[in-house]
């Protein structure tokens with residue numbers, strides 16, 4: 001067991017953080033070395049396994065990183081990610097950063113960590129979603145000269161508790177489409193009399209219902225036909241398995257920025 005990779009989880013009491021604790025516990029190559037939450041969290045002092053529903057695992061939730069870990073997996077809030085990115089950069093701890101809803105300035109601040117430590121910063125860790133990113137790029141490339149033009153709309157569905165909209169994944173899909181097709185306008189919902197739709201728009205539609213763990217549909221609407229590409233999560237574990245693969249990948253890397261496509265062998 002001596003060569004197990006020591007994982008720290010930031011946002012340990014959250015929906016994702018709890019599943020990270022459980023799946024790290026079940027993985028013989030990994031060991032939970034630290035569980036972090038904000039300094040105001042009611043979970044401080046509790047056992048991370050108890051909070052995650054698997055009974056005590058001997059890791060107390062704390063607000064400061066005092067234990068040695070090899071990689072931090074972060075599913076928290078932008079402020080939590082920025083704080084832990086600074087610590088990882090200073091102590092040269094690998095960082096799998098999954099938190100979404102960052103401003104461009106916050107994103108740049110997190111990215112500076114890659115100067116001194118290995119970093120993944122990705123809005124989605126799932127294999128299926130990352131494969132779909134490749135498929136969307138290919139579809140955008142193939143359809144961009146369709147006669148009559150192509151209208152692209154991005155529909156995402158998430159649980160009612162999600163704080164940011166549209167999802168980081170939806171925004172990333174939009175970047176891929178615009179990179180291939182050249183749309184310049186990003187429109188969030190429509191109401192009133194917006195008039196005929198120009199092809200230079202990408203429309204985003206964020207649905208928030210129940211306990212949906214995440215669905216994304218990219219609609220390519222043309223004159224005479226439509227393609228819908230959809231990826232649906234069934235459980236949060238699809239994201240966690242990707243994050244664990246990212247952690248295992250980062251321990252063997254030099255400082256720098258790495259992608260989930262690197263980790264998942266999709267390049």
Ligand SMILES: NC(=O)C1=CN([C@@H]2O[C@H](COP(=O)(O)OP(=O)(O)OC[C@H]3O[C@@H](n4cnc5c(N)ncnc54)[C@H](OP(=O)(O)O)[C@@H]3O)[C@@H](O)[C@H]2O)C=CC1
Pocket residue numbers: 010011012013014015016017036037038039040041042074075076077079080081083097098099100101122123124125126164239
């Ligand atoms: N990249 C990916 O594949 C995925 C990314 N996500 C993203 O992960 C993030 C978390 O999602 P989810 O687990 O559903 O959200 P939750 O709100 O359930 O969990 C976030 C946790 O982080 C805690 N937290 C808040 N501030 C800090 C801080 N400063 N330091 C440490 N912990 C803090 C919260 O505590 P408190 O409640 O007390 O504020 C909470 O326990 C979101 O941004 C989401 O979009 C989610 C799924 C997949």
Ligand SMILES: O=C(O)C1=N[C@H](C(=O)O)C[C@H](O)C1
Pocket residue numbers: 100101123124158159162166167168169170213214215
């Ligand atoms: O908050 C979530 O749940 C999710 N957030 C990520 C995002 O904003 O893209 C990834 C996934 O869709 C689940």
